[in-house]
Amino acid sequence: MIQSRASLTAEHTAIRRAAHQLLDVPRIFDDPLALPILGKAQAAGMRADPGWLAGGRLARRLRAFLAVRSRLAEDALKRAVEAGVRQYVVLGAGLDTFAYRNPYPSLRVFEVDHPATQGWKRERLGQAQIAIPEAVTFVATDFALERLPAVLQAAGLHPHEPSFFSWLGVTPYLDAPNVLSTLKAIAPLAANGGGVVFDYVIPPETMGMLQRVGFALLAARVAAAGEPFRGYFEPRALAGALHEMGYDSVCDMDPDELNAHFFSNRTDGLRVGEGGHILTAFRRAHYAMEFPPNK
Numbered sequence: 001m002i003q004s005r006a007s008l009t010a011e012h013t014a015i016r017r018a019a020h021q022l023l024d025v026p027r028i029f030d031d032p033l034a035l036p037i038l039g040k041a042q043a044a045g046m047r048a049d050p051g052w053l054a055g056g057r058l059a060r061r062l063r064a065f066l067a068v069r070s071r072l073a074e075d076a077l078k079r080a081v082e083a084g085v086r087q088y089v090v091l092g093a094g095l096d097t098f099a100y101r102n103p104y105p106s107l108r109v110f111e112v113d114h115p116a117t118q119g120w121k122r123e124r125l126g127q128a129q130i131a132i133p134e135a136v137t138f139v140a141t142d143f144a145l146e147r148l149p150a151v152l153q154a155a156g157l158h159p160h161e162p163s164f165f166s167w168l169g170v171t172p173y174l175d176a177p178n179v180l181s182t183l184k185a186i187a188p189l190a191a192n193g194g195g196v197v198f199d200y201v202i203p204p205e206t207m208g209m210l211q212r213v214g215f216a217l218l219a220a221r222v223a224a225a226g227e228p229f230r231g232y233f234e235p236r237a238l239a240g241a242l243h244e245m246g247y248d249s250v251c252d253m254d255p256d257e258l259n260a261h262f263f264s265n266r267t268d269g270l271r272v273g274e275g276g277h278i279l280t281a282f283r284r285a286h287y288a289m290e291f292p293p294n295k
């Protein structure tokens with residue numbers, strides 16, 4: 001991303017999440033703050049004329065993917081909290097609003113983001129008069145450059161208590177070795193019941209013809225925003241790497257599984273497109289039986 005300015009893709013993602021609240025029935029992901037965090041003027045404009053957000057097939061599929069990845073992240077977090085996790089780290093938080101509607105009184109939330117994006121988010125929160133709970137800690141860092149565990153510890157994270165991490169919409173923008181080294185670096189912090197949820201993209205050359213065309217359009221758009229896609233993963237190799245790092249329960253949902261699990265029984269045809277996976281990895285085997293939760 002461009003170092004001196006807030007992430008444009010973070011804003012685009014947040015707008016699509018807000019659009020999901022207005023356009024899709026039933027919702028896959030409920031977020032009552034998704035509109036307010038965009039600011040009064042933008043939220044009012046979207047409410048007055050939600051139709052312009054609907055977009056074509058590609059936009060709908062992208063919106064479905066963004067909604068389901070947030071849903072899965074919060075479902076997985078719930079599992080982790082039930083198992084005793086008290087620290088949640090939102091990597092590349094963008095305008096994610098979980099921290100401001102956190103229903104778990106004992107859960108501390110660390111929002112990690114690039115300094116420019118985090119500064120912009122804090123302004124947004126102020127303008128929208130969204131209160132910042134005491135349980136929230138902001139951590140401004142570039143995780144491609146700094147050692148995440150040390151930065152988190154300096155911010156007050158307890159390294160010997162399990163943490164759960166979400167990392168949504170970020171891995172495609174980093175080089176694959178960088179993604180793997182981050183997953184490895186946070187693995188010890190996830191020990192004893194913690195874990196990580198993130199989305200990733202399969203290598204374009206393994207996509208079908210149609211799927212590759214849609215992906216090329218999206219890739220051109222994010223590159224034009226100064227945030228080109230860089231990191232791709234082959235699912236089996238990725239699962240193997242995660243097992244080696246100590247994640248003993250890996251649940252990787254491909255588009256067909258996401259559609260079957262979350263988008264069947266709809267009359268509006270909303271579904272995710274090809275190429276994007278959402279992976280949840282826990283560091284405790286018994287979760288394998290419980291995740292993903294039933295529809």
Ligand SMILES: C[S@@+](CC[C@H](N)C(=O)[O-])C[C@H]1O[C@@H](n2cnc3c(N)ncnc32)[C@H](O)[C@@H]1O
Nearest residue numbers: 007009010092093094114117142143144168169
């Ligand atoms: C597409 S946005 C996703 C935001 C949010 N997770 C969501 O789902 O709405 C990508 C986020 O990753 C952050 N990011 C990208 N590269 C980063 C880096 N090297 N260090 C810290 N943050 C980074 C951006 O600032 C931005 O907030």
